[in-house]
Amino acid sequence: MNTVATNLERIIAEKGYKKKVVAQRAGITAQNLSDMLKGRKIIRADMIPAFCMAMQVEPNEFYKPIQKGEQP
Numbered sequence: 398m399n400t401v402a403t404n405l406e407r408i409i410a411e412k413g414y415k416k417k418v419v420a421q422r423a424g425i426t427a428q429n430l431s432d433m434l435k436g437r438k439i440i441r442a443d444m445i446p447a448f449c450m451a452m453q454v455e456p457n458e459f460y461k462p463i464q465k466g467e468q469p
Contacts, residue, residue: 401440402433404459408452422451 409419420430424447432438445456 399436399440400461400463401445401459402436403463404461405440405448406434408454408458412452414452419448419451423447 409416416430416434417427420427423430423444425444429438433440433444445459448454448459449456
């Protein structure tokens with residue numbers, strides 16, 4: 398999993414959101430979000446603002462370095 402996907406999943410978990418709700422707020426399907434989190438689809442840079450608005454976070458939250466062995 399890449400850094401953005403790992404951080405996206407971490408933020409969803411920390412905020413206690415349901416993935417379906419985040420997807421809806423970001424304007425994508427729950428299946429697309431699932432595919433992004435599992436690495437089957439690329440999280441494009443133009444999606445970051447939608448995720449920021451959906452979860453009330455700053456863009457830099459998606460680019461934090463992941464510590465070795467860290468999981469969402």
